[in-house]
Amino acid sequence: MKFPERGLYAITQTDNKSAETVIDEVGAAIKGGAVAVQYRDKNPQDQHFLGGELVRLCHQYGVPLIINDDIELAATLGADGVHLGKDDSDIIQAKNRLGSDAIIGVSCYNSIDRALNLQNQGATYVAFGRFFSSSSKPLAAPADIETLQHAKHLLHIPIVAIGGILPENGLHLLNAGADLLAVIGGLFDTQLQQSAANYHALFHHKSP
DSSP: OOOOSSEEEEEOOOTTOOHHHHHHHHHHHHHHTEEEEEEOOSSOSSHHHHHHHHHHHHHHTTOOEEEESOHHHHHHHTOSEEEEOTTSOOHHHHHHHHOTTSEEEEEEETOHHHHHHHHHHTOSEEEEOOOSOOSSSTTSOOOOHHHHHHHHHHOOSOEEEESSOOTTTHHHHHHHTOSEEEESHHHHTSOHHHHHHHHHHHTTSOOO
């Protein structure tokens, strides 16, 4: 399954939630307009069960499911790809394990040089952030709006923005150069399906 060129990228919020709740929430996010989902679980209880259910749910709606950090879990579940941070395995290893068509996303924080290097290595998309204060990643280093503006002229793969993004500030990032908005708390801390729809609407107001 291909990674979308633009839209809402939902990242799961799993802490203190049952698998059934996470599954229901992801379903609501997709119904609200999410075009990609990342399974992120820092304290997994049964990641094979939950991850497998999320793969089935996402594929039912034609939405790619990407696993955070764990190449082996992605391979075992038949997920569409993996998202790698600075301390995770490299792109070549991921492609060797998951196949040349797998989605490989990479965190680039505030570094265009890193993004260009990883694009050349075959990354499917790059993610910059955090752009605003984030309860999910409170210690993450800040990223600059100017990074998006420069990246848009230098990269030919989708650009994801992450970190404290709300419907109220997301349009600013889209107009600066982001193609997708990756959201955790701004989506799952609220009336979920309506919140997803509010993000989805931003992509119809993006400046040319």
